[in-house]
Amino acid sequence: MEKITSLAKRRGFVFQSSEIYGGQNGAWDYGPLGIELKNRIAGAWWKEMTQLHDDIVGLDAAILMHPRTWEASGHVENFTDPLVDCKKCKSRFRADQIPEENLLAKECPECGGELTDTRKFNLMFKTHIGPAEDTASIIYLRPETAQGIYVNYKNIIQSNRMKIPFGIAQIGKAFRNEIVTKNFIFRTCEFEQMEMQYFVKGGTDEEWFNEWRKRRWAYYEKLGVKMDHLRWHQHGPDELAHYAKDAYDIEYLFPMGWRELEGVHNRTDYDLRRHTEYSGKDMQYIDQDNSNERYIPYIIETSAGLTRNVLMILCDAYDEEQVADKGNDDDWRTVLRFHPSLAPVTVAVLPLMKKDGLSELAQDIRQELKEDFATDYDQAGAIGRRYRRQDEAGTPFCVTVDYQSKEDGTVTLRFRDSMEQIRVPKEELALRLRQEIKGYKRVK
Ligand code: GAP
Secondary structure (H helix, E strand, C coil), X not given: CHHHHHHHHHCCCEEECCHHHCCCCCCEEECHHHHHHHHHHHHHHHHHHHHCCCCEEECCCCCECCCHHHHHCCHHHHCEEEEEEECCCCCEXXXXXXXXXXXXXXXXCCCCCEECCCEEXXXXXXXXXXXXXXXXXXXXXXXXXXXXHHXXXXXXXXXXXXXXXXEEEEEEEEECCCCCCXXXXXXXXXXXXXXXXXEECCCCHHHHHHHHHHHHHHHHHHCCCCHHHEEEEECCCCCCCCCCCEEEEEEEEXXXXXXXXXXXXXXXXXXXXXXXXXXXXXXXXXXXXXXXXXXXXEEEEEEEEHHHHHHHHHHHHEEEEECHHHCCCCCEEEEXXXXXXXXXXXXXXXXXXXXXXXXXXXXXXXXXXXXCCCEEECCCCCHHHHHHHHHHHCCCEEEEECHHHHHHCEEEEEECCCCCEEEEEHHHHHXXXXXXXXXXXCCC
């Protein structure tokens, strides 16, 4: 994880928030390569959920919601972690994450000092809206994007004539006052979620739950993630959230071990029932194709962390490799083996020399590729070093313009993973790149 954190900073993927002031715990900034990667991961998810599913539409709801939302959802009452503090070293722990013997002996696992009693700590950030800072002005930063979907479900049925079963997808920020925020961007106080809520008739919920588990697994396979680094974990009775009847996590083998990447939850009719109760509005679905039968739908939720997916994709892509063909034992390269559809830069154009018109020719080629691909241009330093820089940024293709290019109009196309190089007529570059992206198969 240290290597990934340091590469992320060095190459402009992720920076510590407010670093010049010593950093802000639980918050991170995405640099030029990081925002491209994050946008592409979000784009892949959005395409999967909306473009490839006729029965799912998108939404972008506000972060600030009426405070009653969070009473109805159960978050005011139940969204808590058990917390203990060390009276001596002032460290703070989640009671369920320290050894049981420490908890029983009330002994700090770090300094041996005395621990406080366990108390419940609500994870929602609370602030005030308007000029008066009294209880009437309390407002929360949303701890999940899901509730914005539930409160809009009737609007969407009416505006878009949706019929059950159907889904609503949303990507957006969520906030949690997390007690433990180690492991880089894994668990943060400000993060992004990619959530899809699928509305079904009660009685069909288990079938849809299994179907969505299959679809979400297949999605990661399609992204080229190492499948032996993914596994399912079913929530036991003590792990289930207050709204869930059944829940499975997709876990990824991060450098610190197996951890949750995404959850698939059967939320039953809990949320819509509670919103009916708290808002006084009728949240029933009217089935016009079935004698106007009325019922509160069940909800199958797929909930993935976008920022956690960024970390997963970085970990999954990270590789160090001895560059055998050089015959030099010290020659290692760091390479990010991103799927080309996720790579922040798809193709880098590199003139072999700055002089003799090579840089002008390379700039022209880049200009042409720009319309269709995310490009970079680099003319500084030895060509081998420039390849290494692109490998480290995860750029899957490099195009090198040399003296032969001036003579016969061909360029060198270099592949990041195999380091193989072939010559391609420059007019065929765009087509070839498109084919390579579509047919990409991860080899390592
Ligand atoms: N709406 C359901 C829900 O929010 P969750 O299991 O609490 O369920 C879903 O969160 C996903 O959101 C997690 O699988 C994880 O990827 C991401 N997530 C949750 N808390 C996070 C945090 N503090 N930092 C980063 N990602 C987080």
